[in-house]
Amino acid sequence: MLTVPISASVDAIDALLPQTQCQRCGYADCRDYASALHAGDAEINRCPPGGDATRVALSALLQRDLASFPALADDVDAYAAEHVAVIDEATCIGCAKCLPVCPTDAIVGATKRMHTVIAEDCTGCELCIIACPVDCISLSSARTFASAAHPLMEARATQSERLRKAYEAHKSRFAVRAEEGLAAMIESAPVATSKADKKTLLAEILAKAKARSGTPS
C-alpha cells in the first residue's frame, strides 16, 4: 500500500487527469483511476493521454518519486495522440454497438443506419474500434478540439472540462436508455444486410478473428 497525503482528495486527483476516459490505465474511467490512486492501489504512470504533465502533477500532489518508475507502466498500451476515429460508411452495418462505448457521444447514427464520427468530439480513444464487430472503424491523424495533445496542464484545462461534461452526459444518457431497454435492443437488433450478405459478413469476421489469433482456417 502506498502512502497518500490526506489532503489529496479523489476530486483533486481526478482534476489532474485528462478525462479522455480511454481505459488505458486499466480502470473503467478517469475517476476510477483517481480512486485507485487515492486508495494507494495504483501508481502515477498509467495514463498515456495525460503524458508527462499528468505524471509530474500527480507526483507532486501525491508525493511520489518520479524517478522510481518508468514514464509509462509496462502493462499500459501507448496512445495515438491527435488521431480521430473514422467509420468506413460502406462497411458499417448499423449495429449501434459503438454508441454505448463512446465516452463523448462522438458517434451519431441510429440502429440499422450508417454511423459517423463527429471529429471535434472524438478523442481517438479507440473504444469504438474494439466494440465494432466488422472492423469498419480506423484511426486517422487529426488535431481536433477533443484529440489535441496539450503538454501543459493549464493549456489542457478547457478540453478536460468539456470531456468531463460530455462523459457525464453520456453516462446519464445511457443509463436512461438502458432503463428503456435499449441495451437489449442493440444486442438483438438484426443487421441491415440480406441473408446472403450476413453469411459473407460472418465468414469475414471469423476469418479476421482467426487471423488475429493466429488460428489456421
Ligand code: SF4
Ligand atoms: S485518460 Fe488516463 S486516467 Fe483517464 S481512463 Fe485514460 S488512461 Fe485512465
Ligand code: SF4
Ligand atoms: S468515436 Fe471512438 S475513438 Fe472517438 S471518442 Fe468515441 S469511442 Fe473514442
Ligand code: SF4
Ligand atoms: S459498431 Fe461498427 S458496424 Fe456497428 S454501427 Fe458502429 S461503426 Fe457501424
